[in-house]
Amino acid sequence: MPLQNCIECMISFNDRNGLTTEVSKVSKRVRQEDIAKELGLSINSVSLALKNSKRINEETRQRVHQVAKELNYIPNSIARSLVEKKSKIIGFILPKITNPVQIETAQLIERKLMANGYNMMLMTTDSDRDYESFALDILVSRQVDGIFLFPTNKQNQDKIRSIRNAHIPMVLLSGGNYEPASDSVYMNQFKGAYKAASHLAQLGHRQIAFIHGGPANMEKYTGYQAALKDNGIEFDEELVITVDNYSYEQGYLSAAKLFSKGGVTALFASSDYLALGALRWCREQGMRVPEDMAIVGFDDLEAAQYAEIPLTSVTYKVEELTTLAVELLYRLITEEEQAKSKPIRIEIEPTLQIRSSCGYKSKNRQ
Amino acid sequence: MPLQNCIECMISFNDRNGLTTEVSKVSKRVRQEDIAKELGLSINSVSLALKNSKRINEETRQRVHQVAKELNYIPNSIARSLVEKKSKIIGFILPKITNPVQIETAQLIERKLMANGYNMMLMTTDSDRDYESFALDILVSRQVDGIFLFPTNKQNQDKIRSIRNAHIPMVLLSGGNYEPASDSVYMNQFKGAYKAASHLAQLGHRQIAFIHGGPANMEKYTGYQAALKDNGIEFDEELVITVDNYSYEQGYLSAAKLFSKGGVTALFASSDYLALGALRWCREQGMRVPEDMAIVGFDDLEAAQYAEIPLTSVTYKVEELTTLAVELLYRLITEEEQAKSKPIRIEIEPTLQIRSSCGYKSKNRQ
DNA sequence: TTGTACGCGTTATCAC
DNA sequence: GTGATAACGCGTACAA
Numbered sequence: 001m002p003l004q005n006c007i008e009c010m011i012s013f014n015d016r017n018g019l020t021t022e023v024s025k026v027s028k029r030v031r032q033e034d035i036a037k038e039l040g041l042s043i044n045s046v047s048l049a050l051k052n053s054k055r056i057n058e059e060t061r062q063r064v065h066q067v068a069k070e071l072n073y074i075p076n077s078i079a080r081s082l083v084e085k086k087s088k089i090i091g092f093i094l095p096k097i098t099n100p101v102q103i104e105t106a107q108l109i110e111r112k113l114m115a116n117g118y119n120m121m122l123m124t125t126d127s128d129r130d131y132e133s134f135a136l137d138i139l140v141s142r143q144v145d146g147i148f149l150f151p152t153n154k155q156n157q158d159k160i161r162s163i164r165n166a167h168i169p170m171v172l173l174s175g176g177n178y179e180p181a182s183d184s185v186y187m188n189q190f191k192g193a194y195k196a197a198s199h200l201a202q203l204g205h206r207q208i209a210f211i212h213g214g215p216a217n218m219e220k221y222t223g224y225q226a227a228l229k230d231n232g233i234e235f236d237e238e239l240v241i242t243v244d245n246y247s248y249e250q251g252y253l254s255a256a257k258l259f260s261k262g263g264v265t266a267l268f269a270s271s272d273y274l275a276l277g278a279l280r281w282c283r284e285q286g287m288r289v290p291e292d293m294a295i296v297g298f299d300d301l302e303a304a305q306y307a308e309i310p311l312t313s314v315t316y317k318v319e320e321l322t323t324l325a326v327e328l329l330y331r332l333i334t335e336e337e338q339a340k341s342k343p344i345r346i347e348i349e350p351t352l353q354i355r356s357s358c359g360y361k362s363k364n365r366q
Numbered sequence: 367m368p369l370q371n372c373i374e375c376m377i378s379f380n381d382r383n384g385l386t387t388e389v390s391k392v393s394k395r396v397r398q399e400d401i402a403k404e405l406g407l408s409i410n411s412v413s414l415a416l417k418n419s420k421r422i423n424e425e426t427r428q429r430v431h432q433v434a435k436e437l438n439y440i441p442n443s444i445a446r447s448l449v450e451k452k453s454k455i456i457g458f459i460l461p462k463i464t465n466p467v468q469i470e471t472a473q474l475i476e477r478k479l480m481a482n483g484y485n486m487m488l489m490t491t492d493s494d495r496d497y498e499s500f501a502l503d504i505l506v507s508r509q510v511d512g513i514f515l516f517p518t519n520k521q522n523q524d525k526i527r528s529i530r531n532a533h534i535p536m537v538l539l540s541g542g543n544y545e546p547a548s549d550s551v552y553m554n555q556f557k558g559a560y561k562a563a564s565h566l567a568q569l570g571h572r573q574i575a576f577i578h579g580g581p582a583n584m585e586k587y588t589g590y591q592a593a594l595k596d597n598g599i600e601f602d603e604e605l606v607i608t609v610d611n612y613s614y615e616q617g618y619l620s621a622a623k624l625f626s627k628g629g630v631t632a633l634f635a636s637s638d639y640l641a642l643g644a645l646r647w648c649r650e651q652g653m654r655v656p657e658d659m660a661i662v663g664f665d666d667l668e669a670a671q672y673a674e675i676p677l678t679s680v681t682y683k684v685e686e687l688t689t690l691a692v693e694l695l696y697r698l699i700t701e702e703e704q705a706k707s708k709p710i711r712i713e714i715e716p717t718l719q720i721r722s723s724c725g726y727k728s729k730n731r732q
Numbered sequence: 733t734t735g736t737a738c739g740c741g742t743t744a745t746c747a748c
Numbered sequence: 749g750t751g752a753t754a755a756c757g758c759g760t761a762c763a764a
Contacts, residue, residue, distance in 0.1 A: 029532070031757060042735045047759065057733060072528075077508045078447045079757035082740050087444060089487075097473035098466075107463035110490060119504060121455070122488045124476060138485060142443045162438075166395070248672040273668070280672045302639070306614040306646045308674040397741060408751045413743065423749055445741035448756045736763075741756105748751080 030071045038067050050075075081143065090118050090329070091139035094150040094173075095127040095216055099246060099271075101299045101318060102150055105173065108322040109148060116330075118145070127216045129155040136160075140168060146329045150174050153215040157181045164343070169332035171325050175345070176219035183332065183344040185325040192314040192350035193223030196268050196296045199312075199352055201231035203359060205266035205294060209239040209258045211278070212270040213246055220270045220298070239264060243274065251277025259285075265293065266358075272297035272304040272313055279309060279357070290359030300353050310355035321348050396437045404433050416441075447509065456484050456695070457505035460516040461493040461582055465612060465637075467665045467684060468516055471539065474688040475514060482696075484511070493518040493582045499525055506534060512695045516540050519581040523547040530709070535698035537691050541711070542585035549698065549710040551691040558680040558716035559589030562634050562662045565678075565718055567597035569725060571632035571660060575605040575624045577644070578636040579612055586636045586664070605630060609640065617643025625651075631659065632724075638663035638670040638679055645675060645723070656725030666719050676721035687714050 032046045039046075041060065048056045049064035067073075081087040090113050094102045110120045121144065123135040132149075133156050139147055146169040151160065160181040163170055172184035200208050210224050221240075228235050241258060243250040251274035258264055259281070269275035275297030282293050289295055289309045297304055300315030324346055398412045405412075407426065414422045415430035433439075447453045456479050460468045476486045487510065489501040498515075499522050505513055512535040517526070526547040529536055538550035566574050576590050587606075594601050607624060609616035617640035624630055625647070635641035641663030648659050655661055655675045663670055666681030690712055 033757080043758080044736080044760085045734055048734085051759090055733065060733085074503060074507050076757055078444060078453060079740090080759075081444045082448055082742090082757080083759050085740075097469055097476070100464075100466075103463055103469055106488075107490065110463070110488065114489075119508070120488055122472075122476065122486055123480075124473060137440065141440050142485070248668045252672070276669075277672060283674075302614045303642075303669055306618070306643060308649075399741080409742085410744090410752080411750055414750085417743095421749065426749085442741055445756090446743075448741080448758095449743045451756075734764085736761100738761085739759090743755085745754080746752090748749105 029076070030073050031076070032073075035064060035067045035071055035073055038071070039063060085143075086145055087143045088118050089121050089142065089144045091121050091123065091135075091142070091144040091147040092149075093123050093125060093132065093135045093139070093147065095125050095152055096245070097122075097124055100301055102173075104318055105150075105322055106148075108319060109326055112322065112326045125152065127152045127214065132156050133159055136163060140166075144168075146170065146333055148173055148325065148329070151181075153218045154178070154181075155215070167335075169329055171329045171332070173321075173325060174219075175347075177222070180343050180345055183328060185321060185328055185346040185348070187316045187321060187348045187350050189217075189219040189350075190223040190226070192298065192316070192352075193220035193268070193270070194227045195350070195352045196298070196312075196314050197224045197227035198231060199354075200266040200268060200294055200296060200358060201227060201233060203266075203294065206233055207236070207239060207264045208233070208266045208268060209241070209264045210268050210270075211241045211243060211251065211254045211258075211274045214242050214244065217270045224268060246271035246273045248273050248277035248280065250274055251279075252281045254278065255281035259287070259293065267293060267295045268298075269295070270298050272299045272301045272311060275311055275313070275357075276303060276307055279307065279311070283308070290357055294359045295357045296352075297357075305355070307357075309357045312355045312358040313353050314350050315353045316348050316350040324348075395442070396439045397442070398439075401430060401433045401437055401439055404437070405429060451509070452511055453509045454484050455487050455508065455510045457487045457489065457501075457508070457510040457513040458515075459489045459491060459498065459501045459505070459513065461491050461518055462611070463488075463490055466667055468539075470684055471516075471688055472514075474685060475692055478688065478692045491518065493580065495521045498522055502526075502529060506532075510534075512536065512699055514539055514691065514695070517547075519584045520544070520547075521581070535695055537695045537698070539687075539691060540585075541713075543588070546709050546711055549694060551687060551694055551712040551714070553682045553687060553714045553716050555583075555585035555716075556589040556592070558664065558682070558718075559586035559634070559636070560593045561716070561718045562664065562678075562680050563590045563593035564597060565720075566632040566634060566660055566662060566724065567593060567599060569632075569660065572599055573602070573605060573630045574599070574632045574634060575607070575630045576634050576636075577607050577609060577617065577620045577624075577640045580608050580610065583636045590634060612637035612639045614639050614643035614646065616640055617645075618647045620644065621647035625653070625659065633659060633661045634664075635661070636664050638665045638667045638677060641677055641679070641723075642669060642673055645673060645677070649674070656723055660725045661723045662718075663723075670719075671721070673723075675723045678721045678724040679719050680716050681719045682714050682716040690714075 032043050036043045036046045046064050049061045092106055097103055113120060125131040125135055136159055148171055150173045164182045170182050172180055172182050173186050175184045175186045176190050197208060212221055225235055241254045243254060255278035267278055275295050279289055279295055282289050287293050297311045297313040300313040304311035304313045398409050402409045402412045412430055415427045458472055463469055479486060491497040491501055502525055514537055516539045530548045536548050538546055538548050539552050541550045541552045542556050563574060578587055591601055607620045609620060617635060621644035633644055641661050645655055645661055648655050653659050663677045663679040666679040670677035670679045
């Protein structure tokens, strides 16, 4: 689909399908007018009665509710949104729905929003700059009351800034060691990666490989590099592999490339799936983990904990993050919090969950 | 939140928050009227120009587009939806976002929808009857153009039927050996479970345990029972455990309960995660898989393939299913397909992907 | 307590 | 080709 000029594409969409002219056979939905006619009241009275206004007679109120139920009246949110200038929809944009942590974040946020009458519109970007931009336009067009965005690296910074300037509440769920373009609540991936790589370095490893998912993982990449530097290890580009999705398979294939040459003694993977795929390769090749190869993952999925060799992984409290994120968005929606020149920035610091796969004998070792 | 009388809850929502009276500091979005004023045209001409009507002068058309871009005009989908009686939103209801196969289904469907100008509203039910009913009401209220629903067992059959009667396009993504309440495209879970349990029975196992996730897994349950019966094995309730989510942990705990007594030689789990959790328990207890315990899972996740002992699992083509489901929904939307008295029913038959965990020496054994 | 009139932003039907 | 005018369904002043 044409991502260029996406607004134009949205504008002219109707020309492309022939649906408009078709006779709608949809049985008319019942409106307030219908129940007004039924009772010989005005639409207004019905409207007031339905929202239990005290300015309406208790008896008529009950009769209206009665008839509404009988006719199976369901309010038209679209019409309501138009007049109230609130859609009660929150947009949620994330790169890929297959990222378990991001989708868990979405789930928790959806639950919290639902409790306040909001619903969630979900869009994916595949980490693509144009898709991300397009998704933002769509959500603005749909008059969402707020947006959660897992931005991919520093894409669309200008657009994000302009949305913020338009006072559309938006909370970024990713960020790093740079000035964010909008208010944000996120786990510091830089620090997480730094901790992981440092840990491996301090266990004595000098050749630490790194697998990452491209632009979406830039912060992890820089964290990895910083850790090497601080531990006096020279960065070697040969030890880094970029993959295009976080799968066991990609981890498996990357391990084959990275480890066959020999020399490498440790791996830091930007996702647990990648780490577990690599783990599988090691097992097949008769490599012992952690003795021959130390492995650290990222996200601390349940799969990491239950792996053959329980996986050391970078972790953080998703529940805590989502709570903060929703709170911040509500503050922005109610404008308790004005859009200040400097975006609010709430950071969660990740920790390293140490298990067997890195070879460190912790007291809590599993 | 009050799930009873959900419509009333929706109706009276505004009373509960105090936002309505607050002064909106949102800088006014630009409307067609603004660009009309700017050019000394009528709103109508602007509207026509924006959608590239041939009934408008080419020069003015261009001027309108020009100004629209300058003012950063973004169309208001809410207003458009109101008059067109089409929201271009598709609702998607699923029990839990943490089910990888269901969420992959959602992802694939979202992509296909997006290519046609639709967006997706996502809701979760937690397999709860009232939540499911509530979600349906919300989506109807929001005037969605169609609904995908992973129904939980036979909940809300009447509501589903009434939505169908109201000619709101809806495709069910789950079903079984019973007359579905609406048009549906789904993988036959009964057959999948039947194949899995039969396979174990035919390998000689007589005590086959079963872990399932409650009402959402009824079809698998009956498939399991049917397989036992057809293989002359008496059903033993003691060998069945119900869990409330598909996690490694639940599988691990269930294995502890089921296997400690002894006697059981095989396990069929209604989800790969459960199976892998059980696998972990076996390893810790020194039980060999498949020699001491044969295990079969469901869904054929990547984790199953890459497990320590690659897991035999029930599988099907999600891509194929989503393609059929989207096609069917479009047919219903364009009313090529009238809502007939008898719902359309498209079934995908799952297959058993045999790997090492069940002990069967297939030629393709991994 | 209830009804009337108007507005929300857009599209569609007519005139001109 | 272009511009009034009337919808769409609901909320809210303001009258009655």
